[in-house]
Amino acid sequence: MNPRGERIFNHALLAVFAVIAVFPMIGVVTQALKLPDDVDFSSFGTAWREGHFATYLRNSLIVTACTVVIAAILSIMAGYALGAMRFRGASALFLVFLAGLTIPTEAVVVPLYFDLRSMGLDNTYAGLILPQVAMSVAFGTFWMRAYFRSIPPSLLEAARIDGASSWTTLWRVLVPIGRPAILTMLLLTTMWTWNEFLLPLVIINSDEALRTAPLGLSFFQGTHKTDYSLLMAGALIIAAPIVIVYVFLQRQFIAGMLSGAIKE
Amino acid sequence: MTTVARHKTARKRSEPADTRAAGRPGGRYGGRPPGEPRAIGWLYVLPALLVYGGFLLWPLIRGAQFSLYDWDGLGTAEWAGLSNYTSTWTDPALRGAFGHLLVLIVFYSVFPCCIAFVLVGAMSRTKIRGLVFFRTVLFLPQVIAMVAVAVAWRWVYSEDGPINTVLGWLHSAGLPDWRHGWLGDFTFALPAVGLVGTWVGIGLALVLFLAGVQKIPRELYEAARIDGAGAVREFLTVTLPALRRELAVALTLTTIMAIRNFDLIYMATEGGPGDATKVPAYEVYNRTFNTGEVGLGCAIGVTLAVLAFAVTAGIGRLVEGKDA
Numbered sequence: 001m002n003p004r005g006e007r008i009f010n011h012a013l014l015a016v017f018a019v020i021a022v023f024p025m026i027g028v029v030t031q032a033l034k035l036p037d038d039v040d041f042s043s044f045g046t047a048w049r050e051g052h053f054a055t056y057l058r059n060s061l062i063v064t065a066c067t068v069v070i071a072a073i074l075s076i077m078a079g080y081a082l083g084a085m086r087f088r089g090a091s092a093l094f095l096v097f098l099a100g101l102t103i104p105t106e107a108v109v110v111p112l113y114f115d116l117r118s119m120g121l122d123n124t125y126a127g128l129i130l131p132q133v134a135m136s137v138a139f140g141t142f143w144m145r146a147y148f149r150s151i152p153p154s155l156l157e158a159a160r161i162d163g164a165s166s167w168t169t170l171w172r173v174l175v176p177i178g179r180p181a182i183l184t185m186l187l188l189t190t191m192w193t194w195n196e197f198l199l200p201l202v203i204i205n206s207d208e209a210l211r212t213a214p215l216g217l218s219f220f221q222g223t224h225k226t227d228y229s230l231l232m233a234g235a236l237i238i239a240a241p242i243v244i245v246y247v248f249l250q251r252q253f254i255a256g257m258l259s260g261a262i263k264e
Numbered sequence: 265m266t267t268v269a270r271h272k273t274a275r276k277r278s279e280p281a282d283t284r285a286a287g288r289p290g291g292r293y294g295g296r297p298p299g300e301p302r303a304i305g306w307l308y309v310l311p312a313l314l315v316y317g318g319f320l321l322w323p324l325i326r327g328a329q330f331s332l333y334d335w336d337g338l339g340t341a342e343w344a345g346l347s348n349y350t351s352t353w354t355d356p357a358l359r360g361a362f363g364h365l366l367v368l369i370v371f372y373s374v375f376p377c378c379i380a381f382v383l384v385g386a387m388s389r390t391k392i393r394g395l396v397f398f399r400t401v402l403f404l405p406q407v408i409a410m411v412a413v414a415v416a417w418r419w420v421y422s423e424d425g426p427i428n429t430v431l432g433w434l435h436s437a438g439l440p441d442w443r444h445g446w447l448g449d450f451t452f453a454l455p456a457v458g459l460v461g462t463w464v465g466i467g468l469a470l471v472l473f474l475a476g477v478q479k480i481p482r483e484l485y486e487a488a489r490i491d492g493a494g495a496v497r498e499f500l501t502v503t504l505p506a507l508r509r510e511l512a513v514a515l516t517l518t519t520i521m522a523i524r525n526f527d528l529i530y531m532a533t534e535g536g537p538g539d540a541t542k543v544p545a546y547e548v549y550n551r552t553f554n555t556g557e558v559g560l561g562c563a564i565g566v567t568l569a570v571l572a573f574a575v576t577a578g579i580g581r582l583v584e585g586k587d588a
Contacts, residue, residue: 007393009386009387010387010392011392011393011394013383013386013387014387014392014398014402015398017383017402017466017467017470018398018401018402020463020466021401021402021404021405021463021466021467022401022404024413024416024417024419024420024463025404025408025416027416027419027420027426028412028415028416028419031419070315074311074312074315075312077308077309077311077312078308078309078311078312078313080308081304081305081306081307081308081309082305082309085304085305085308086305087303087304087305087306088303089306090305093309093313096313096321097312097316099573100316100320100321101576102520102569102572102573102576103320103324103569103572104520104523104524104545104565104568104569104572105524105526106524106526106544106545106548106549106564106565106568106569107324107327107548107565107566107568107569107572108320108323108324108327108565109548109549109565110327110330110548110552110558110561110562110565111323111324111326111327111330111562112319112323113552114326114330114337114558115322115323115326130315130318130319131319131320131323133315133319134315134316134318134319134320135320137312137315137316138316138320140312141312141316166304166308191407194409195408195409195410195411197409197410197411197526197527197530198526198527198549201530201549202549202553213409214409214411214412214527217409217411217412217415218411218530218531221415221531226422228418228419228422231415231418231419232415232416232419234415235411235412235415235416236412238409238411238412239408239409239412242407242408242409243404243407243408246400246404246407247400250396250399250400250403251396253403253407254399254403254471257406257468257517258468258471258472258475258513
């Protein structure tokens with residue numbers, strides 16, 4: 001093949017798989033809008049009302065925001081200590097956090113259910129936030145440690161000579177220049193927390209008003225088994241926030257998820 | 265009072281050393297040259313460690329403990345030893361579930377990696393225009409909540425969905441009627457679920473391999489061509505070895521996805537029809553909350569954690585082992 005033919009072949013191949021990748025999504029949109037017969041947004045209105053998605057999106061927003069912010073602060077601190085300080089037990093501690101990267105929700109959800117219930121934390125925001133902070137912190141510490149290790153020691157020394165304490169160095173010097181790494185971490189933990197389904201399913205087992213968006217969709221499916229235009233509208237509503245962020249910041253998403261970070 | 269006094273003397277004693285070390289006023293960390301171990305590191309790690317230990321490690325330990333008992337979640341638990349673990353292969357439904365997991369790993373991991381490899385191999389190393397666009401689209405299935413993906417695919421597979429519509433056209437064109445209720449069919453439900461995983465995984469593998477290929481120096485290909493290597497030879501001697509790291513990452517991520525396959529099964533099939541799509545991740549939930557076998561549910565959960573750990577540690581070593 002000549003170079004021009006090769007290039008066309010490459011792009012055609014990629015285009016085919018791009019279409020395959022979005023095909024079900026196109027279906028979602030056409031079904032939700034009842035295309036091609038007419039453009040009808042009523043499914044969204046009906047789904048929004050009957051599925052109580054306003055409440056569920058708010059819950060997801062609260063849980064995700066709290067989880068991500070708390071996990072970020074804890075991860076930055078722990079990553080700083082493990083990446084930029086030397087202290088006894090540091091490498092053992094790092095291995096402990098590293099082990100957490102591979103722990104699937106399935107392995108902890110049952111004991112979490114019984115223990116959180118006996119602490120009165122089932123059907124609460126805290127019962128959703130604390131375990132997800134723990135999962136995010138395993139990744140976050142791993143991620144932030146890698147960033148802090150990449151910082152030239154001369155920078156730390158300069159800050160110390162200027163009289164900055166380790167605390168000031170962290171928040172005034174290292175965090176501002178580490179914004180790209182921190183942004184990636186925030187995006188990934190946001191996505192994982194927003195999309196988490198098993199934990200809310202088990203922890204929010206009786207209080208309907210606390211359901212998160214994915215959990216809401218599963219109950220919505222339970223009541224509208226084959227009304228696909230309604231279901232698709234619901235699916236779009238709960239997926240949209242993450243997809244919109246992804247479209248704008250895809251580079252950070254992809255780099256983070258492919259960095260070898262072994263977490264779904 | 266005594267502590268305060270002791271603290272003061274300690275501080276006074278440390279001051280000269282501290283000014284010598286870093287010129288830092290206050291001397292909070294005692295006399296210590298720069299780079300010396302500092303216990304303050306523990307203070308920074310402590311908050312993360314507490315939450316992580318309390319809400320991830322501790323539940324894992326508790327899960328391992330639960331797994332040694334027969335317990336229905338309400339009454340008293342009875343010591344069961346390792347019998348819950350032996351059940352994972354003596355109980356036919358559970359053995360089936362682990363068998364399904366193996367099938368799904370092929371669909372979730374082996375298929376996407378093979379397909380992506382063939383595609384990347386088939387594409388020559390010309391510059392790809394719009395790479396960012398293709399990358400964004402191909403990777404999209406990775407960021408959508410699995411529950412939403414499940415809803416979309418339930419429609420794709422439904423009686424009046426696009427697959428059956430196309431098969432209906434083929435039927436009216438004279439071919440046999442291949443239409444099915446795919447997710448409700450004992451033969452087709454598992455492969456149907458598997459194909460969803462293939463769909464999710466292909467983009468990830470393609471994006472990884474495309475990025476890897478761009479990093480291979482062109483001279484390697486030129487050298488291979490001069491040596492008279494054909495396209496297949498070139499792929500085997502240049503592309504494949506250069507993409508080992510990407511392959512390891514892709515295999516690991518997609519296999520973990522197959523192991524943690526709760527959302528899709530719960531939303532699309534609930535393990536049915538019959539036991540046809542039961543997988544271990546679903547059985548953790550099912551055994552605990554539907555059939556009241558908490559110990560067994562925990563044993564499956566612990567087994568999955570061990571599997572996930574082994575896969576993560578193992579695949580990297582397997583693929584990269586010779587160099588590392």
